[in-house]
Amino acid sequence: MEQVNVAIVGGGSTGLMAAYYLAKEGVRGIHVFESKYLGFGSTGRCAGGVRSSFASNVHVTLMRESIRNWLRLKEEVEGLEFIQDGYLWLLTTEELVELHRRLAAYQNSLGVPTRMLSAEEVGELVPLARSDVLAALYDPTAGKASPIKFVWAMRKKLMELGVNIHEYTFVRGIRASGGKARSLVVDESNEVRVDDHVLIAAGVWSKELSRDLGVEIPIKKDPHHLLVTDKYSPFLRPLVIHKESGSYVVQHETGSILVGAEFPVPEDDTSLRYGYLRKAVTIMSRYFPQILSAELLRVWVGYYEVTPDHHPIVDVLPGYENVLIATGFSGHGYMMAPIVGEEITSMMLDGRPKLAETNELRLERFDEGKLLKESAIFG
Amino acid sequence: MTKILCICEEVTLEEVERVVKEEGIKDMETLKRRLRLGMGPCGGRYCINTLLRLYPQLFGEPARNRSDVELKVPPSRPPTKPVYLYIFKEG
Numbered sequence: 066m067e068q069v070n071v072a073i074v075g076g077g078s079t080g081l082m083a084a085y086y087l088a089k090e091g092v093r094g095i096h097v098f099e100s101k102y103l104g105f106g107s108t109g110r111c112a113g114g115v116r117s118s119f120a121s122n123v124h125v126t127l128m129r130e131s132i133r134n135w136l137r138l139k140e141e142v143e144g145l146e147f148i149q150d151g152y153l154w155l156l157t158t159e160e161l162v163e164l165h166r167r168l169a170a171y172q173n174s175l176g177v178p179t180r181m182l183s184a185e186e187v188g189e190l191v192p193l194a195r196s197d198v199l200a201a202l203y204d205p206t207a208g209k210a211s212p213i214k215f216v217w218a219m220r221k222k223l224m225e226l227g228v229n230i231h232e233y234t235f236v237r238g239i240r241a242s243g244g245k246a247r248s249l250v251v252d253e254s255n256e257v258r259v260d261d262h263v264l265i266a267a268g269v270w271s272k273e274l275s276r277d278l279g280v281e282i283p284i285k286k287d288p289h290h291l292l293v294t295d296k297y298s299p300f301l302r303p304l305v306i307h308k309e310s311g312s313y314v315v316q317h318e319t320g321s322i323l324v325g326a327e328f329p330v331p332e333d334d335t336s337l338r339y340g341y342l343r344k345a346v347t348i349m350s351r352y353f354p355q356i357l358s359a360e361l362l363r364v365w366v367g368y369y370e371v372t373p374d375h376h377p378i379v380d381v382l383p384g385y386e387n388v389l390i391a392t393g394f395s396g397h398g399y400m401m402a403p404i405v406g407e408e409i410t411s412m413m414l415d416g417r418p419k420l421a422e423t424n425e426l427r428l429e430r431f432d433e434g435k436l437l438k439e440s441a442i443f444g
Numbered sequence: 445m446t447k448i449l450c451i452c453e454e455v456t457l458e459e460v461e462r463v464v465k466e467e468g469i470k471d472m473e474t475l476k477r478r479l480r481l482g483m484g485p486c487g488g489r490y491c492i493n494t495l496l497r498l499y500p501q502l503f504g505e506p507a508r509n510r511s512d513v514e515l516k517v518p519p520s521r522p523p524t525k526p527v528y529l530y531i532f533k534e535g
Contacts (some may be wrong), residue, residue, distance in 0.1 A: 232474065347533050347535065350529070363487075364523075434462075
């Protein structure tokens with residue numbers, strides 16, 4: 066391989082989705098470069114939740130469109146799963162209940178049919194043990210999509226569409242001149258000429274690649290733990306979040322149960338912490354004691370790539386007209402990938418995204434101090 | 445006769461041979477994720493070692509005297525054996 070038309074750096078959900086929508090538009094010569102196996106980074110380590118119940122116009126709108134794409138992808142890509150079982154936000158204080166009442170109204174105004182449920186209605190939806198739940202916000206359009214199934218379904222589909230996937234191929238740098246990327250330096254010193262576009266979609270590792278081109282991306286690594294149990298018969302359909310603590314539990318179609326918890330650790334510390342296990346199990350078992358008799362199979366750590374305003378960067382890299390960047394998803398990259406992949410395709414082919422909201426994800430907002438707010442509506 | 449390679453995830457030898465041949469899978473790490481080999485409750489105790497013995501016939505390369513990293517043997521994630529979640533519960 067000496068020449069490519071479109072080079073996608075990063076074989077995670079963002080890169081794979083961009084490759085898919087580009088290929089569907091008839092673009093040839095698409096090459097995806099992944100330094101390990103597909104989904105090695107944040108994609109393969111995430112819980113697989115997909116929701117549009119956010120608190121900013123940009124997030125709600127992009128996720129509303131992303132869910133439309135998830136539903137289409139399920140029809141278009143054999144083996145890709147999206148189970149629309151909803152998200153349930155358990156609310157345990159009066160303040161949270163009031164906040165989510167307003168949030169539901171806001172989400173409704175943007176076309177997302179979330180609604181408040183009483184404690185009794187929550188009990189009808191999930192086998193809840195704890196009585197301190199005052200109410201819940203229910204997002205019926207949300208769902209879950211196994212990342213491992215996603216990766217392999219997309220790998221197969223992309224190969225059928227003629228996309229070239231290079232696993233275990235490390236992109237060392239991007240060479241540019243005259244305001245354009247001209248080639249990639251791959252593995253030891255192979256040079257691959259790029260005729261059209263480069264997409265940097267390398268999650269936390271996007272920072273080094275753009276720094277190489279003299280552009281600083283304000284993303285930080287934020288390691289998060291996750292655990293998975295053996296498979297059990299279904300007891301929990303929606304993904305359930307205990308809003309007060311940020312802990313969550315989801316049971317996938319296979320029967321495996323995943324439990325997450327907020328457990329802050331230093332940026333480069335990916336060691337496994339008992340404290341996370343204690344917190345995750347202690348909090349979620351109050352509501353679902355069923356999980357206590359489940360057997361833990363694995364614990365791991367994956368990165369969120371967090372920006373100062375917790376919104377992603379989807380932009381042309383300043384100073385390089387043919388380099389695009391999509392990173393900084395702050396824990397939501399997998400769920401957003403279907404809309405981001407489609408928007409990247411529009412940006413490459415038409416010079417602009419389809420949605421006005423995508424324009425708000427430009428990199429300059431950080432320098433201009435125009436940060437997006439996740440709860441802007443609450444003033 | 446059907447040969448089961450991974451009991452937990454019910455993966456047969458035929459299936460392994462098929463994906464290696466048809467989907468261009470060239471390493472154990474990818475194979476694990478493609479077929480969930482070693483991702484069940486045994487934690488790969490049985491299937492990963494069997495897979496290593498079959499390495500030369502599957503991938504057409506020798507496996508002897510090569511490191512786990514070179515062979516892309518999937519890392520073992522803790523715990524080694526399944527444990528009940530209740531042991532982590534406080535209070």
